[in-house]
Amino acid sequence: MSLWRMVFTNLHRHRVRTAIGAAGIALGVATMLSVVGLLGGAVKMFERILQSDSEMVVFEKNVSDLFFSNVPVEVAEELEKQPFVKEARPVLFTIITAPERPVVTCFGIEIADPRLGKGEWLGGSAADFIDGKDVVVLGERAADFLNAKAGGTIELGQGTYQVAGVVRLENGFENGGVFMPLGTCQHAFHKEGVSSVITVALAKGHEASEVKDWMAEHHKRLTALENEEFSRSYSQFKIMKTTAWVVGGCAFLLGGLSVTNTMILSVFGRIKELAIARVCGFSRGQVARMIFGESLLVSAIGTALGWALSTAGLYALRAVPQLQGYIEPRIGWMEVAGALSLAVVTALAGALYPAWYAANLKPAEALRFE
Amino acid sequence: MSGNAEMEILVEDVWKSYDGGRIEVLKGVTLQVEKGGVVALCGSSGCGKSTLLNVISGLEDVDRGLVRVAGRDVVDEATRIELLRHRIGYVFQMHHLMPDLTLAENCMVPVIAAGGKRAEGLARLRELAEITGVAHRLDQRVRELSGGERQRGALCRALMNDPEILLCDEPTGALDESNREKVFDLLLDLVRSRGRTLVLATHDPELAGRCDRTLRMRDGRMVESMG
Numbered sequence: 001m002s003l004w005r006m007v008f009t010n011l012h013r014h015r016v017r018t019a020i021g022a023a024g025i026a027l028g029v030a031t032m033l034s035v036v037g038l039l040g041g042a043v044k045m046f047e048r049i050l051q052s053d054s055e056m057v058v059f060e061k062n063v064s065d066l067f068f069s070n071v072p073v074e075v076a077e078e079l080e081k082q083p084f085v086k087e088a089r090p091v092l093f094t095i096i097t098a099p100e101r102p103v104v105t106c107f108g109i110e111i112a113d114p115r116l117g118k119g120e121w122l123g124g125s126a127a128d129f130i131d132g133k134d135v136v137v138l139g140e141r142a143a144d145f146l147n148a149k150a151g152g153t154i155e156l157g158q159g160t161y162q163v164a165g166v167v168r169l170e171n172g173f174e175n176g177g178v179f180m181p182l183g184t185c186q187h188a189f190h191k192e193g194v195s196s197v198i199t200v201a202l203a204k205g206h207e208a209s210e211v212k213d214w215m216a217e218h219h220k221r222l223t224a225l226e227n228e229e230f231s232r233s234y235s236q237f238k239i240m241k242t243t244a245w246v247v248g249g250c251a252f253l254l255g256g257l258s259v260t261n262t263m264i265l266s267v268f269g270r271i272k273e274l275a276i277a278r279v280c281g282f283s284r285g286q287v288a289r290m291i292f293g294e295s296l297l298v299s300a301i302g303t304a305l306g307w308a309l310s311t312a313g314l315y316a317l318r319a320v321p322q323l324q325g326y327i328e329p330r331i332g333w334m335e336v337a338g339a340l341s342l343a344v345v346t347a348l349a350g351a352l353y354p355a356w357y358a359a360n361l362k363p364a365e366a367l368r369f370e
Numbered sequence: 371m372s373g374n375a376e377m378e379i380l381v382e383d384v385w386k387s388y389d390g391g392r393i394e395v396l397k398g399v400t401l402q403v404e405k406g407g408v409v410a411l412c413g414s415s416g417c418g419k420s421t422l423l424n425v426i427s428g429l430e431d432v433d434r435g436l437v438r439v440a441g442r443d444v445v446d447e448a449t450r451i452e453l454l455r456h457r458i459g460y461v462f463q464m465h466h467l468m469p470d471l472t473l474a475e476n477c478m479v480p481v482i483a484a485g486g487k488r489a490e491g492l493a494r495l496r497e498l499a500e501i502t503g504v505a506h507r508l509d510q511r512v513r514e515l516s517g518g519e520r521q522r523g524a525l526c527r528a529l530m531n532d533p534e535i536l537l538c539d540e541p542t543g544a545l546d547e548s549n550r551e552k553v554f555d556l557l558l559d560l561v562r563s564r565g566r567t568l569v570l571a572t573h574d575p576e577l578a579g580r581c582d583r584t585l586r587m588r589d590g591r592m593v594e595s596m597g
Contacts, residue, residue, distance in 0.1 A: 005475070006471075013470040276479075279466075281451060284447070
């Protein structure tokens, strides 16, 4: 028999109360990990769009969103002439409307851009994807919700486009998007000569700093960042990640209140027992440790349950056909460690008042308590 | 105080009241119990017996007066904890065992409190359980035990850390006649054979008569000493 055995026994004999407390934490953890996992997955997907076969991204300085970034396409040509660059590809991001679909992501890419080649062509041919012509290639999901087939036509924005092909792509954003030849896209959106970003693949043996230095010298309005650097600093990603943690944290707070409630009930339900523990020589600290221990155990059970719940929930969502490709469960160790840390803080904060109350019980009075 | 230096328990002019002084429970009580002394506190309900035991064990603060146990003034939390862990065992009228724990687990609570070694605690528990006749019931939950077994279990728990002083508040008050005799015989036997000090609060003049000394309390005062 140890203090931990007493802690376990105390929780075990009030199983329903313990389960309710753990459920509160579990829901908090599940909400947090789900939101963080979903948004983290979305960020990761967007990162992969930018990182396709490249190590760096060039974009306009100080833009709040890449959709507002304007990078002259000639910069890509200039970059490709540099010895430290293997490949530089401009990509134009836009939003286009379709009948009954007000928002469809549109990617303006060079014909030679390898990203379509990585997908599985379900219909049509890459040979029909010709710059300057009104053609599009649709991701499989986009073709599905736009009710379009390879060889047919489709209305997008102000124009009508030939569907050159339908491609199944792994990335949810790309699979639900429309690909236009860069020139066609620039013309459609009145952005002649510009792209949103230029993705840069470095030549073997060269450093990212060489691109940065060159960019600083020749194009002061633009910036070049390594992919990881970009992910860390891009404000939209930061907003999404912060939102996820704040929403998750609020869910946790509610879970914490449930732990407080459980622990208060637990203390008030065994005032005489706590008094007897004091008579047997328990110090105030030992009583407090026992209550904190119970709270920590409830939170640990809740965290484990919440982790399992969120993982199962995210995988279940991923299996929903309409969401395929958009959900990328991504609960890494950082997220789990974050949830665990919050669970510990919640457990300690939730047990603060009950532990203080229990530790300060006057044994003689408590033994008279009815 | 040199004359009282060898006293195991020394209570001198102790006053205790509740409700902001409106209810006076102890009114200048003085008590001396020598090491190995077996003393009965008698008196009607509400006369202050239980409060006096609580004051001796440090479970209750005094308004004024001196309480010294095993040579230490009971003035602070650290002293109280030390006394309750190592010097004082307490047995109540109601067993106050934790019903969902086994008898063995209940008896190990003082060992946990004192930070004692589990193996040593278990060895002592087996020895005490044999003496008190509950060895075969150690793995039972308290709710499965009879009244007599529970009280013997409570006695077992009180003796786990081998205290020098045993404070018993009507320890047989909730038992039938047969169990009352057995438990009290056991209690006296344990205390006398080990040279321990006993202060027993009881209504029962017959039980009090078997102690070395009987002190009678009335209305918060010590009124008579016999033996």
